[in-house]
Amino acid sequence: MGLDGRSGVERRRSGWRETAADVPLALALLAVGLVGTGPATAEQGVTADGAAYAPVVVAALALAVRRRWPFGTLAVTVLAATAYLVLGYPYGPILLSLLVAVYTVAAHRALRPAAIGAAVALALLTVHVFVGPSSPGLLGLMPAAAWVVVPFAVGSTVRLSREAAARGRAEEARRLADGERLRVAQEVHDVVGHGLAAIHMQAEIALHLLEKRPEQAHTALAAISGTSKEALDELRVTLAVVRRGGDAAERAPAPGLGQVPALRERLAGAGLPVTVRTEGEPSALPVALDLAAYRVVQESLTNVLRHAGPATAAVRIRYAPTEVEVEVTDTGRGVAEAGRVPAGSGLAGMRERVTALGGSFAAGPAADGGFRVHARLPLEERS
Known part of the structure; x- marks a missing residue:
């Protein structure tokens, strides 16, 4: 080479x-x-x-x-x-x-x-x-020089323009690659982070029950097995999309709001009661928007599991003709207490997902205590 x-x-x-x-x-x-x-x-x-x-x-x-x-x-x-x-x-x-x-x-x-x-x-x-x-004498210097200077200037300009265009293409390729890496990192973070948080909570429950009520520890261990399998399956799908591109994405459907009930059941097994309320008529959403909305719900509930302490959570999903709205609230510790810092806990990743699709995102203390995450995602085509 x-x-x-x-x-x-x-x-x-x-x-x-x-x-x-x-x-x-x-x-x-x-x-x-x-x-x-x-x-x-x-x-x-x-x-x-x-x-x-x-x-x-x-x-x-x-x-x-x-x-x-x-x-x-x-x-x-x-x-x-x-x-x-x-x-x-x-x-x-x-x-x-x-x-x-x-x-x-x-x-x-x-x-x-x-x-x-x-x-x-x-x-x-x-x-x-x-x-x-x-x-011709000295008078011949000017026309002779023109036959060299002019084509040299034109050729140099063409070369500089070509190099600038090549740098622009390389920069665009790097930008797209960085964007793809960020997208994959967010997907892996959401999948692995949620799965590990749920498994950790279920393992704590199993250890607590093992000596006192060993027969109930079996239920927690079964939940760990199911959660880890689901997390591994979703991680495998995510990595397959990265390796194979669009073909894999077509063969393996991405998560969406339709999977929120299953998410609720997994978290209930991890000790986090979650209620889900749907407003409006559910409809088929664009894949990217459906995935972003689901990840907001998933990451918000994972944060509740990790940081809120003993709490319950409520998910509200509203379908409107021009937008989809998701809201997650909990009754846990406030943000001022240890472990509940708004700048962390994956909030930046959620905000980037939502704003990239032209939506709005807000997160902060809820009016009656706990924490609230709210996102609006537009359905109309963006210019």
């Missing part, structure tokens, strides 16, 4: 493709040179002979490999153009070949080596200003 990540075979194939694409340009400039050199020299009272056409042919044909070997092409064309001008022939189509060669170096090579190559080309091209049978 090379520094650009391509193998030698790939680079050779790319080089030959570039050559095949450059051959038509070289042949076109060759035709222009053969047809136009005679009239161009005749206008200046000079007759074009074989010595005039030979550099024209060499300069044009060198362009067939201009992108494969830019500096080599520039060297050949500038030497051919210099020889043409030193022999006393006036400016003509041969300078078009030089123009393309200078542009190619500036557009396809780094600025410093390209500038050095262009400077050498300019120095060689201006030789005819001081030597030769029809030297």
Whole structure:
């Protein structure tokens, strides 16, 4: 593998493709040179002979490999153009070949080596200003320099624009990758965090009952088994979506508000009584919105299980024509007490989920004590 990540075979194939694409340009400039050199020299009272056409042919044909070997092409064309001008022939189509060669170096090579190559080309091209049978003198410096400076400036601008576009694409790719990693991290956090919190609470219950009422400890252990299996299944689905992309997402339905009753049953087994109230007519929701609403409910209840102490929780889900509203309240310890800090407990992740879909999110102390999480998610299409 090379520094650009391509193998030698790939680079050779790319080089030959570039050559095949450059051959038509070289042949076109060759035709222009053969047809136009005679009239161009005749206008200046000079007759074009074989010595005039030979550099024209060499300069044009060198362009067939201009992108494969830019500096080599520039060297050949500038030497051919210099020889043409030193022999006393006036400016003509041969300078078009030089123009393309200078542009190619500036557009396809780094600025410093390209500038050095262009400077050498300019120095060689201006030789005819001081030597030769029809030297134009110092007045010839300006037009000679224009045939190098102008294509070099255009080529450098094109290269800088291309590099800026490439950086923009790379930055966009990084942004999308970071967004995907954040999404996956939120999913794994919600799945694993909820499962472990429920298992921890059920294990505490089992340990408490094991010595005093061992027959009831079996129920808690069974709940641990069921919760861990469900958490593992959901984690497996999440990771499968990451590995396989959209196909896995289509095969494995994402969690949604329809699974809130099952969530309530799991938490009841972990010692957290949860009531669920639904307002309005439940309807099919967009997958992303349904998942976000479910995760808000799941993470809020997980926080109650972790931080609220002995408490009950209430979930309210309201379906409206233009939005879905979810609210989770609990009767546990207030936020001022240890362990109930609004800035933590996954609230940032819930807020990001909701706001990313154009919704609103609020979390804080409930009016009658405990804690309240409230989210609104719009159903209408966002512009």
